[in-house]
Structure formats: C-alpha cells, structure tokens
Amino acid sequence: MGLAVCSHHVQAWNKDGxxxxxxxxxxxxxxAATQHVKSLLDSDDLVDVSFxxxxxxxxxxxxxxxxxxxxxxxxCELTSTTCEADNNLCLLPMIKHFYNQLNKxxxxxxxxxxxxxxxxxxxxxxxxxxxxxxxHQPAHLGFQSWDMGRQKKVKxxxxxxxAYEYWDNVLINTFVQKQPNFxxxxxxxxxxxxxxxxxxVEQWREHGEKCFDLWAQESLKIACEQIFQNKLFTGSDVPDxxxxxxxxxxxxxxxxxxxxxxxxxxxxxxxxxxxxxxxxSAIKQDLPKFHREKQxxxxxxxxxxxxxxxxxxxxxxxxxxxRYSGKMAEGLPTHAKPTKxxxxxxxxxx
Numbered sequence: 001m002g003l004a005v006c007s008h009h010v011q012a013w014n015k016d017g018x019x020x021x022x023x024x025x026x027x028x029x030x031x032a033a034t035q036h037v038k039s040l041l042d043s044d045d046l047v048d049v050s051f052x053x054x055x056x057x058x059x060x061x062x063x064x065x066x067x068x069x070x071x072x073x074x075x076c077e078l079t080s081t082t083c084e085a086d087n088n089l090c091l092l093p094m095i096k097h098f099y100n101q102l103n104k105x106x107x108x109x110x111x112x113x114x115x116x117x118x119x120x121x122x123x124x125x126x127x128x129x130x131x132x133x134x135x136h137q138p139a140h141l142g143f144q145s146w147d148m149g150r151q152k153k154v155k156x157x158x159x160x161x162x163a164y165e166y167w168d169n170v171l172i173n174t175f176v177q178k179q180p181n182f183x184x185x186x187x188x189x190x191x192x193x194x195x196x197x198x199x200x201v202e203q204w205r206e207h208g209e210k211c212f213d214l215w216a217q218e219s220l221k222i223a224c225e226q227i228f229q230n231k232l233f234t235g236s237d238v239p240d241x242x243x244x245x246x247x248x249x250x251x252x253x254x255x256x257x258x259x260x261x262x263x264x265x266x267x268x269x270x271x272x273x274x275x276x277x278x279x280x281s282a283i284k285q286d287l288p289k290f291h292r293e294k295q296x297x298x299x300x301x302x303x304x305x306x307x308x309x310x311x312x313x314x315x316x317x318x319x320x321x322x323r324y325s326g327k328m329a330e331g332l333p334t335h336a337k338p339t340k341x342x343x344x345x346x347x348x349x350x
Contacts, residue, residue: 013137014169015051016176017256020188021133022047024260028190028197029267036271040122040279046129046263053130057123063114067094067127068134070216074143076224078217087112091134091141095212098128102270102277121277129263135215136259138223138251139167149227155240163233166241167248175249187253188260197261204265215262219255226251 013021025046026034038045057064070091072080083090088097088110097111101124113119119127134140142148142164149164156166157174176183190197203211227233232244241248 013133013256014172015054016183017137017172017252018050018054018130018133019047020256021136021259021263022050022129023188024190024193024257025129025263025267027188028193028261028264030272033264033268033271037125037267040125040271040277042122042279046267049126050129050133052126057127061114061117063089066090068131068140069148070135070141071144071148072141072220074145074228076221076229078141078213078220081213081216082110084110087114089113091131092212092216095128095131095135096209098124098131099209099212099266099270102128117282119282120280122279123281125267128266132263132266133256133259135212136219136255136262137168138219138226138255139164141216141220142223143228146228152233153238154233155238155242156245157242160238163227163241167227167252171245171248171252174245175252188257190261190264193257193261196258197264200258200262200265204269208269211262215258222251222255 022045029037029046034045041049053064053068058068066086067089068091070080071083072078081092082088083093088094089112093111097109098119100107100109101119102121139149146152146163149167150162152163153160154163154166155161156170159170161170200211203214207214226248230244232241233239
C-alpha cells in the first residue's frame with residue numbers, strides 16, 4: 001500500500017488528527033460550555049469545525065498559513081513566543097489573540113492582520129481549536145535551520161519525504177491504514193485520558209493563559225528528542241526512520257489526546273459564563289460547510305460480517321449439541337413396560 005505524501009498545503013496533523021482532537025475535546029468539555037459552543041457554531045461542534053482553519057481560512061488568506069507555526073532558534077528552550085517581524089502572525093500570539101477575543105479581555109493586542117481582517121467570535125472558536133491542536137504537533141515548534149523539518153529529507157518504508165511531512169501527515173495516514181478498527185474504536189474519548197484531563201484542569205487553575213507557553217515548551221522538548229536532535233533523523237543525509245515508527249505512533253496518540261483535553265479546558269474557561277458572541281464570518285463568499293467524515297464503510301461491513309459469523313457459529317454449536325445429545329440418549333438403557341406374564345409372576349412372588 002503506497003504512502004500518501006503531499007506538501008502543497010500547510011497543516012498540523014491531517015484531517016483525521018484534527019477530528020480526533022475535536023472528539024476528545026467534545027467528550028471532555030462540561031455540558032454548559034458544550035451548549036454555548038454549539039450555539040455559537042450554529043449547532044456544529046468542535047469535531048465539525050476542527051479542520052476549518054486549514055480548509056477555509058488558509059485557502060482564503062495566504063498569510064493565514066504562517067499562524068500554525070512557532071519557529072524557534074536551534075535550541076530546546078522556548079526562547080521565542082512572538083514573531084514581531086511577521087506582525088506576530090504565528091502560533092502562540094494567534095492563540096492568545098483569539099483566546100482574549102473570546103474572553104472579552106481588554107488587552108493590548110500585538111497581532112496585526114493584513115487588510116484589516118475582522119474575525120468574528122465564531123471564526124475565533126474555529127481557529128483557536130485548530131491552533132491548540134497545532135500546538136501539540138511537535139514539528140510546529142521546530143528549528144528554523146530545518147524550516148520546521150521541511151528541509152530535512154528522510155525515508156520511511158521506501159518513500160522519501162520531509163521530516164515535517166512524516167510527522168504532520170504520513171504518520172497518521174499509515175496508522176489509520178494499518179489499524180482502522182482501532183482508530184474508529186472510540187479511543188479518543190475522555191475515559192481513556194482522564195489523568196491528562198485532571199492534570200490540565202490543575203494546570204489551568206494554577207497558571208491560566210500562561211499554560212499556552214508551558215504546553216509549547218513541552219511540545220518543543222518532544223520535537224528536540226524525537227526529531228531535531230534524534231540520531232534516527234540526524235544519522236545521515238537521508239536517514240531511514242522506519243524503525244522509529246512504533247515510538248512515533250505512541251507519541252502521536254499521546255499528543256492528540258493531550259490536545260483534546262486541553263482544548264476542552266480552554267473552552268470550559270471561555271464558555272461556562274454567558275458572553276455576547278458575534279456570529280458570521282470574516283469570509284464572505286459562499287463556501288462548502290465542512291463536517292466530519294463518516295466512519296469508513298469497510299468498518300461497518302466488517303461489523304456485519306462478524307455478526308453473521310457469530311450467529312453461524314452459534315447455530316453450528318446448537319446443531320452439534322442436539323445431534324450428540326440424541327446419540328447419547330440412544331446409548332442409555334431403556335426401561336420397557338413389563339409384560340402380563342412378568343406382572344403375574346411378580347404377583348405370585350408378592
């Protein structure tokens with residue numbers, strides 16, 4: 001099965017990854033916040049809009065693509081939380097901008113949008129949830145010398161690609177192809193990551209908005225250990241990273257779940273109380289409405305096949321039971337009714 005490699009669009013995690021984050025966030029968020037979010041999103045939820053910033057905003061505005069990244073000097077310490085040379089249109093300032101917009105905070109904003117783009121609160125929820133997922137994709141806080149990994153070529157299962165493309169897209173695609181039943185099994189539900197959720201709640205209670213920088217530092221550390229300073233990636237000009245697949249999948253799943261529970265905590269902080277939010281969008285022209293993809297058809301067919309197989313085995317079991325029960329009964333001694341002579345003899349004896 002070939003690997004899907006595409007570098008035309010800048011994104012963090014592919015659509016499957018962003019929807020996984022949305023599913024975790026939706027299952028973890030408190031009821032009041034969920035209702036407020038759905039009201040603002042015209043009955044959509046965080047899964048429905050999880051990829052909107054890539055599918056719509058990035059394609060409408062060329063400058064919007066850079067808001068998904070927080071380039072760093074070649075160091076594992078978070079030394080850059082802004083990007084003033086680019087009007088702060090990068091990951092951390094944008095997360096803080098849209099958080100403050102929704103929080104109705106009176107802050108001195110450092111973000112300058114080209115052409116005076118005026119994002120509604122509805123836009124802000126869609127973009128913020130997307131950027132929080134981006135914050136947990138390690139390559140999005142990568143080294144500038146590697147251009148976030150896009151300038152580093154690697155080989156995975158015989159196909160050459162960039163280190164960035166491997167972490168951003170190929171890793172998830174490969175895992176979904178290999179284990180579709182697991183991917184669609186509900187592993188993103190809060191019950192599978194309650195400890196991460198509890199930790200995120202405590203972090204937010206203690207640090208509030210400063211958590212964005214703390215989470216960025218955590219992702220940068222993973223980026224250093226797993227990509228930019230990892231011997232698997234730096235061992236040669238075009239290293240074969242195939243043997244690191246299982247470890248990369250483990251980290252990918254952990255990061256997706258953390259992104260989901262942390263998104264829930266942020267949304268709970270924003271939407272538990274009543275605010276007056278603005279609907280509509282800065283994007284005026286008609287565009288298709290993006291919804292989650294339905295569960296692949298083959299998994300439903302597999303369920304039907306398994307059900308038929310189970311009933312067939314049960315039927316065979318009962319057939320065997322009936323057949324051998326009859327044979328066992330035939331082998332047992334029978335007690336026939338005594339004849340008249342036998343009854344007469346029995347009377348004489350009595």
